[in-house]
Amino acid sequence: MNAGEEIKKIALARAKLMPENLNMAIGGERLNKEALIKHIEQEDEIGQTIMRVDLEYLKDLASSSIY
Incomplete structure (x- = not known):
């Protein structure tokens, strides 16, 4: 498994743990939990943004920049 696949796997796991009533906006599009997971699975522009974030x-957590 390459790094990109690992990041996708982590992003999907984090998204699946989010509450069912999740709502957010990325790129001007409102997303619920189901849509968030779909974008990550498809690796489209929004999915790639989520994985990058x-x-x-x-990285920040590992470097103690945030805690």
Whole structure:
């Protein structure tokens, strides 16, 4: 499994743990939990943005930039 697949796997796991009533907006599009997971699975522009944000969050967490 390459790094991109690992990031996708992590992003999907994090999304699946989110509450069912989740609502957010990315790129001007309102997303619920189901749509969020769909975009990650499809690896479209929104899905890639979500994965990039998750990766940056994990990097910051690992470097103790956030806690």
